[in-house]
Amino acid sequence: GAVVSQHPSRVICKSGTSVKIECRSLDFQATTMFWYRQFPKQSLMLMATSNEGSKATYEQGVEKDKFLINHASLTLSTLTVTSAHPEDSSFYICSARDRLAGGYNEQFFGPGTRLTVL
Amino acid sequence: QKEVEQNSGPLSVPEGAIASLNCTYSDRGSQSFFWYRQYSGKSPELIMFIYSNGDKEDGRFTAQLNKASQYVSLLIRDSQPSDSATYLCAVMGDTGNQFYFGTGTSLTVIP
Numbered sequence: 001g002a003v004v005s006q007h008p009s010r011v012i013c014k015s016g017t018s019v020k021i022e023c024r025s026l027d028f029q030a031t032t033m034f035w036y037r038q039f040p041k042q043s044l045m046l047m048a049t050s051n052e053g054s055k056a057t058y059e060q061g062v063e064k065d066k067f068l069i070n071h072a073s074l075t076l077s078t079l080t081v082t083s084a085h086p087e088d089s090s091f092y093i094c095s096a097r098d099r100l101a102g103g104y105n106e107q108f109f110g111p112g113t114r115l116t117v118l
Numbered sequence: 119q120k121e122v123e124q125n126s127g128p129l130s131v132p133e134g135a136i137a138s139l140n141c142t143y144s145d146r147g148s149q150s151f152f153w154y155r156q157y158s159g160k161s162p163e164l165i166m167f168i169y170s171n172g173d174k175e176d177g178r179f180t181a182q183l184n185k186a187s188q189y190v191s192l193l194i195r196d197s198q199p200s201d202s203a204t205y206l207c208a209v210m211g212d213t214g215n216q217f218y219f220g221t222g223t224s225l226t227v228i229p
Contacts, residue, residue, distance in 0.1 A: 034217055036219075042221070042222075043206060043219045043220060043221045043222045044162070044206070044219040045219075046216075046217060046218060046219070049216075049217075091159075093161050093162075095217075106152075106164060106167065107152075107164075107217060109161040109162050109163070110161060111160070111161050112160070112161045114159075
């Protein structure tokens with residue numbers, strides 16, 4: 001199956017700093033990438049949908065100025081958590097949809113990034 | 119977020135038994151339905167998808183979809199301890215740009 005990578009896999013930062021997370025589709029082109037956040041023992045919450053070359057669509061309640069998403073190419077999307085605070089500590093997961101897959105629109109998930117804000 | 123509901127569990131079944139996982143969704147326009155398995159600290163992995171009413175079988179797994187009742191289920195036959203995980207139901211809307219997960223059901227298969 002298609003492979004999606006995320007970098008870094010784990011990051012610890014101080015409160016007030018910004019953290020960038022990269023999501024890459026390694027062997028396919030992804031017109032759409034999704035960013036999720038998962039708190040312990042909870043399900044994945046969709047934060048935003050990112051389409052290549054256009055602005056991301058954010059879910060209700062997600063601050064677009066705090067969670068900056070850039071989808072500059074068909075294989076790369078980045079999520080920047082600006083001025084991170086301890087409540088932003090979470091497991092961030094991206095997924096990508098293969099532009100050529102058609103059909104059932106399967107999403108391929110990255111391995112996730114564990115963010116801890118001290 | 120669209121509503122996708124699952125029993126949180128935990129659900130415990132003995133090894134070799136059938137595990138039944140249920141999911142309901144609120145958006146009638148939803149087109150595709152997915153079941154994912156997630157181990158602790160890992161990202162979800164796809165088990166199977168379904169988009170037509172009825173049953174779809176893949177090995178030990180059977181997905182069942184009833185769009186009229188807005189209900190999708192997953193049956194796991196001959197459950198194994200390695201099946202112990204959280205199972206997530208996911209629903210994709212009609213535009214393909216909306217993809218929402220249920221709350222997840224924790225399954226434990228007892229040897």
